[in-house]
Amino acid sequence: MAARVEEAVVAPKDIDLESLGAEHINLVFTLGSEDFGVDVNIVKEIVRVPPFITRVPNAPNYIRGVINLRGTIVPVFDMELKIDMPSTPLTDEARIVVLSVSEVTFGIIVNSVREVRTIYDAQLEAATKLSTAMDKRYVMWVAKPADGRLILLLDINLLFDLDQILIEDAGKE
Numbered sequence: 001m002a003a004r005v006e007e008a009v010v011a012p013k014d015i016d017l018e019s020l021g022a023e024h025i026n027l028v029f030t031l032g033s034e035d036f037g038v039d040v041n042i043v044k045e046i047v048r049v050p051p052f053i054t055r056v057p058n059a060p061n062y063i064r065g066v067i068n069l070r071g072t073i074v075p076v077f078d079m080e081l082k083i084d085m086p087s088t089p090l091t092d093e094a095r096i097v098v099l100s101v102s103e104v105t106f107g108i109i110v111n112s113v114r115e116v117r118t119i120y121d122a123q124l125e126a127a128t129k130l131s132t133a134m135d136k137r138y139v140m141w142v143a144k145p146a147d148g149r150l151i152l153l154l155d156i157n158l159l160f161d162l163d164q165i166l167i168e169d170a171g172k173e
Contacts, residue, residue: 021121026143028117028151029097029110031080032088035151036110037117037143042156044098044105046113049090064109067096074098076107082159083138101156119143119151127152 026037027046053065053076062081066073076096080087093112098105123146127139138159143151 019122024119024121024124024153026117026119026151026153027097028114029095030112030114031083031110032085034085035114035149036079037119037151037153038097038099038156040116042099042101044100047096047098047107049094049096049109067107069098069107072105074105074107076109077160079108079110082108083154099156101160104160106160117145117151119145119153124153 025040027040027043028035028037030036047069050067053067055065056063056075059065062078064076064078066075068074078087079085088111090109091111094109095113096107096109097113098107123144124141125144127142138154139152140155141153143153145151
């Protein structure tokens, strides 16, 4: 009889996982009071915000400047300003998430890093239904995990497309 109970417990879990669809692993962080996520595969590391970030003359306001990360100069973007959110003061929980997209490495300042979370296809909804002041074109999906939170999954490729061109062009000069 014990074997039947085990089978009954195992089978529904397998069916539920299959019905959820493909899994996507995301780094979840906060900006303001909202949760955002990026594909964990583009995350290189997470570092504390240094006390000083070197400003870049004539840069847009969302470019905080550059940092020296173990001998590599890394441009740092203020994510709140980049996605048209009101900027909040940095706290001890603020971090720079270092990303690498199309062989370009850059950092984004976030208010805090929450977790690495698996999100399934069944938990995703199109971002077109968002009613927010934020520019929706940067949000690929809204994830609705079982805990009731909403996580806005960012399209980093679209978000930083122009910036990548500027960085690459600056490197050629």
